[in-house]
Amino acid sequence: MLLSIKNLHASINGKEILKGIDLDVNKGEVHAIMGPNGTGKSTLASVIAGREVFEVTAGDVRYKGKNLFKLSVEERSREGIFLGFQYPVEIPGVSMTNFMRTAVNEQRKYRGLDPMPAGDFLRMMEEKKKLVEIQSNLTNRSVNEGFSGGEKKKNEIFQMAVLEPTLAILDETDSGLDIDALRIVANGVNTLRTKDNAFVVITHYQRLLDYIVPDFVHVLFEGRIVKSGNKELAMELEEKGYDWIKKEFE
Amino acid sequence: MESITKDSITREMMLDLFGKNAERICRNDTESITANRKKALDSFGKLGFPTTRLEAWKNTDLSESLAKTYDFSFDPLTGASGKKIFQCNIPHLDTAVIGQLNGWYMSKDVPLIELGNGIIMGSLAEAMVRYPDIVDKHLARYADSDHNGLTALNTAFAQDGIFIYVPDNVTSPKPVQMINVIQHSTNIFLQSRNLVIVGKNSRLSLVHCDDSYNYEGSFSNIVTEVFLDENSFVDHYKLQNLNNDSTLVSTTVIHLEKAAHIDSHFISMNGGLIRNNTRIDFQGTDGIANVYGLYLMDRKQHIDNQVFVDHAKPGCTSNEMFKGILDENAHGVFNGHVLVRKDAQKTSAYQSNRNILLTDTAKANSKPFLEIYADDVKCSHGSTTGQLDSEALFYLRQRGISEESARMLLLYAFAAEVVSKVTIPQLRNRIEDMIKKRLQGELQICEQCVLHCSTPEHPLDFKIDISKI
Numbered sequence: 001m002l003l004s005i006k007n008l009h010a011s012i013n014g015k016e017i018l019k020g021i022d023l024d025v026n027k028g029e030v031h032a033i034m035g036p037n038g039t040g041k042s043t044l045a046s047v048i049a050g051r052e053v054f055e056v057t058a059g060d061v062r063y064k065g066k067n068l069f070k071l072s073v074e075e076r077s078r079e080g081i082f083l084g085f086q087y088p089v090e091i092p093g094v095s096m097t098n099f100m101r102t103a104v105n106e107q108r109k110y111r112g113l114d115p116m117p118a119g120d121f122l123r124m125m126e127e128k129k130k131l132v133e134i135q136s137n138l139t140n141r142s143v144n145e146g147f148s149g150g151e152k153k154k155n156e157i158f159q160m161a162v163l164e165p166t167l168a169i170l171d172e173t174d175s176g177l178d179i180d181a182l183r184i185v186a187n188g189v190n191t192l193r194t195k196d197n198a199f200v201v202i203t204h205y206q207r208l209l210d211y212i213v214p215d216f217v218h219v220l221f222e223g224r225i226v227k228s229g230n231k232e233l234a235m236e237l238e239e240k241g242y243d244w245i246k247k248e249f250e
Numbered sequence: 251m252e253s254i255t256k257d258s259i260t261r262e263m264m265l266d267l268f269g270k271n272a273e274r275i276c277r278n279d280t281e282s283i284t285a286n287r288k289k290a291l292d293s294f295g296k297l298g299f300p301t302t303r304l305e306a307w308k309n310t311d312l313s314e315s316l317a318k319t320y321d322f323s324f325d326p327l328t329g330a331s332g333k334k335i336f337q338c339n340i341p342h343l344d345t346a347v348i349g350q351l352n353g354w355y356m357s358k359d360v361p362l363i364e365l366g367n368g369i370i371m372g373s374l375a376e377a378m379v380r381y382p383d384i385v386d387k388h389l390a391r392y393a394d395s396d397h398n399g400l401t402a403l404n405t406a407f408a409q410d411g412i413f414i415y416v417p418d419n420v421t422s423p424k425p426v427q428m429i430n431v432i433q434h435s436t437n438i439f440l441q442s443r444n445l446v447i448v449g450k451n452s453r454l455s456l457v458h459c460d461d462s463y464n465y466e467g468s469f470s471n472i473v474t475e476v477f478l479d480e481n482s483f484v485d486h487y488k489l490q491n492l493n494n495d496s497t498l499v500s501t502t503v504i505h506l507e508k509a510a511h512i513d514s515h516f517i518s519m520n521g522g523l524i525r526n527n528t529r530i531d532f533q534g535t536d537g538i539a540n541v542y543g544l545y546l547m548d549r550k551q552h553i554d555n556q557v558f559v560d561h562a563k564p565g566c567t568s569n570e571m572f573k574g575i576l577d578e579n580a581h582g583v584f585n586g587h588v589l590v591r592k593d594a595q596k597t598s599a600y601q602s603n604r605n606i607l608l609t610d611t612a613k614a615n616s617k618p619f620l621e622i623y624a625d626d627v628k629c630s631h632g633s634t635t636g637q638l639d640s641e642a643l644f645y646l647r648q649r650g651i652s653e654e655s656a657r658m659l660l661l662y663a664f665a666a667e668v669v670s671k672v673t674i675p676q677l678r679n680r681i682e683d684m685i686k687k688r689l690q691g692e693l694q695i696c697e698q699c700v701l702h703c704s705t706p707e708h709p710l711d712f713k714i715d716i717s718k719i
Contacts (some may be wrong), residue, residue, distance in 0.1 A: 051644055074648075074652050077647070077648055077649055088645070089639075090642075091642045092663060093662070093666045094646075094659055094660070099651075100649075102651050103649040103651050106651050106655065
């Protein structure tokens with residue numbers, strides 16, 4: 001078991017958002033989490049990544065058998081957890097190259113490896129850029145600064161390709177993307193998919209799942225996973241919308 | 251060298267001190283310079299030292315600095331060799347160095363250096379004797395002694411300082427580096443005066459360093475007048491690295507004739523109390539002034555940047571960008587005042603001040619201010635003060651970067667916007683190094699000058715490589 005979530009409760013400013021989540025993710029699997037807006041999808045991603053504004057009030061999360069909550073944000077990352085941000089942050093003055101080199105080398109240090117030689121690093125960057133069809137000058141710019149919405153999302157997938165995580169959580173990576181960008185993002189994910197890693201894809205729409213075919217689909221509603229199934233569930237949701245879920249569980 | 255020791259500094263004491271030493275103070279004067287001194291002394295007699303009751307000084311209190319014991323000296327240094335301390339160890343930085351020790355021009359054997367291209371640089375006291383016409387024409391013509399007590403005091407007392415003259419149509423072949431070092435066995439009060447004159451179509455790079463060499467206290471009241479004639483360009487750097495018992499009031503008045511252009515950089519790394527009064531006077535059309543500032547303060551350090559830009563003529567552009575990182579109990583003040591006069595149409599003026607407060611006890615007062623009487627202008631101002639961006643911090647940490655490194659990256663990136671404007675590559679590299687050291691808490695006061703911060707024996711070692719940002 002890569003990730004095991006049991007009865008997870010979390011709140012922000014005293015307001016409970018997650019009200020008992022149970023979810024198991026194994027290596028080699030792709031899970032899609034769907035649901036109406038404001039039901040806790042992004043909160044779940046944030047809590048797994050360790051965003052400090054959320055308070056975990058109950059439950060247990062094991063990652064590779066370890067208590068996830070004992071790991072700092074950076075330790076979770078170095079252990080292979082990657083969060084693709086819904087709203088990637090602009091960081092003026094920090095170049096993409098330097099950001100990625102610092103990240104790669106800190107991750108390598110954690111694994112007892114020497115820093116990657118500059119030449120190897122630049123070659124690796126070039127290779128990964130091709131994967132997401134990123135313009136070459138993107139990496140000389142400051143992190144996300146002045147990037148279009150599509151560029152920001154492609155940049156998330158690019159970083160994922162560089163860091164090669166074990167568990168990638170993509171938080172509404174498809175939102176705001178045109179069909180070409182969507183295809184590029186999905187293609188990146190499909191290329192990186194192996195039997196040793198896992199993806200949790202959070203999305204509001206079924207559209208992305210035409211490109212990234214999930215093994216499991218979960219519906220998150222009012223802080224709980226109310227329905228799980230295979231990819232047919234996603235198609236059913238697309239057809240019927242979320243109203244029938246609301247009616248059933250409200 | 252004879253010193254006079256005074257227990258605390260008051261208006262009356264200064265007036266008395268001038269009276270008793272007038273002969274020595276006026277030793278090299280022309281008649282008009284002496285007349286200026288008398289006038290300025292009267293003005294100081296009326297104004298006195300600034301107090302927090304004055305609007306322009308409400309956030310900077312000099313009373314503690316003035317309550318100390320200081321030594322005064324009205325005679326040039328004799329016998330001291332300043333050569334060694336003015337050596338600058340920035341690799342490959344090729345500058346013409348002129349040094350001041352405790353306010354006096356050093357190297358008395360060559361008080362004025364006269365280059366084949368007509369550039370003259372050296373001691374202001376000597377220039378008063380050798381080039382009275384040039385000095386008379388410019389000295390005390392730009393700095394305002396009528397409304398500013400400390401400028402008046404400097405005009406009355408200053409005996410020496412740096413004089414730089416670039417004739418028309420000359421480009422200085424290398425940057426001129428003015429190094430002002432304070433090294434004294436007791437607290438010292440000094441007032442030096444610098445005069446920089448750049449002729450028509452001429453270009454000068456000027457690096458101006460204020461450093462202290464040991465841990466004794468000091469009060470420096472320094473006035474620098476810079477005159478840019480038509481179509482000239484000055485690339486000006488002011489680097490400040492003083493000990494925690496130092497008080498520095500540095501007034502820089504920049505007068506621009508038609509189509510003159512100055513880029514001025516104020517980089518303050520350390521100092522007990524630093525007050526930079528900067529005045530830009532556009533007295534011709536189409537001038538450009540970019541004024542950049544960066545301050546990194548901690549402990550109980552105090553930095554105050556006052557920038558006044560007088561758009562008196564049409565078509566001029568001014569751009570101010572000041573950024574500060576304030577740690578522990580540090581206090582940063584920024585007051586930017588842009589005055590666009592009625593006839594100054596087609597003015598562009600921008601002001602920006604951003605501060606990062608690293609603790610709850612650090613403090614920033616920021617007041618950008620535009621006063622506009624013309625109607626066809628482009629002006630904007632902005633000010634932000636806050637913590638380090640927590641979203642950016644989370645983003646970096648989510649990629650595996652430690653919190654400490656992430657903070658360093660963000661702080662360095664914040665500062666880099668100002669540093670990137672430094673156009674002398676060797677100087678920029680050194681300033682970058684110093685910022686890295688400063689942000690890691692390693693740089694307090696350099697054992698020598700501001701530019702002596704790293705040595706081959708102690709190479710810099712950073713946990714993360716931020717050289718390529």
